[in-house]
Amino acid sequence: MVISHSSSGPGESAYNTFSSRYAGVELPRYRMPENSIPKETAYQMITDELMLDGNPRLDLASFVTTWMEPECDKLIMDSINKNYVDMDEYPVTTELQNRCVNMIAHLFNAPINEDEKAIGVSTVGSSEAIMLAGLAFKRKWANKRKEEGKPYDKPNIVTGANVQVCWEKFARYFEVELKEVKLTEGYYVMDPLKAVEMVDENTICVAAILGSTLTGEYEDVKLLNDLLVEKNKETGWNVPIHVDAASGGFIAPFLHPELEWDFRLPLVKSINVSGHKYGLVYPGVGWVVWRSKDDLPEELIFHINYLGTDQPTFTLNFSKEVQAR
């Protein structure tokens, strides 16, 4: 048992954590206590309470193993006091984030030249990445409808019924109708044929999953792309595809490099991926990358300058601590 000693203030004598008068006082659960307690006692009490959590090293039931190399721990702790939204103060951290975005865009075969920068951003996880990608589709669709003088108050998105809850969140939070392709006995991912049948002029995008949350299966993005190309040709619409590669984005390029699911397919305009779905990473980190600049409406990018020079941001949160990004 840890016995720590401290003096609680100038002139007060040293005390022992568990036998001190501070440890004998019951602290209110939902209100701030009237009086302060020494930091050592506070630390001990919180640590003791956290002992009731499970042990992450024994947690093989959730979808991640949260162990990282000691060098990663060290890097994280070395940088944890940087709030990297301040790109002027932490330009190297910003540069590292940009390098990750570019590496991922190249990994996903984005059509960018060697001297061109990829368009994307790191996020808290795939959920934030999906909110951002969905917003970009909604805005692009609405802008086009406005130009054509058509109504733009009933956007919808087509997905399989197997989508992760973040798509339902996106739909509810950002007022987009979620049109789900029903799963059938023995077929537990989105059927591209049925998905394309459900597409209409108000569809902002079809979301395909590479690595279904339920089974890990890849949806057939190539077939979806080909069917949608045909439908767009027939109707004059321009319905794009988003690939939710939260789980498969760092698997498919290495294990199935010949599989066409990414920016090699012309209708795939954005892709999200999680960094923490494979173990050896603490939750959570994600990225969203766009095919090109044209796929991210400029008006969604905020330019802030109160921390120094112009800093373009497109994230839901402002402040962000540096982790393994």
Ligand SMILES: Cc1ncc(COP(=O)(O)O)c(C=O)c1O
């Ligand atoms: C296919 C898919 N998309 C999105 C998410 C959400 O990812 P995150 O936990 O990184 O927000 C998950 C998480 O399980 C997922 O499996």
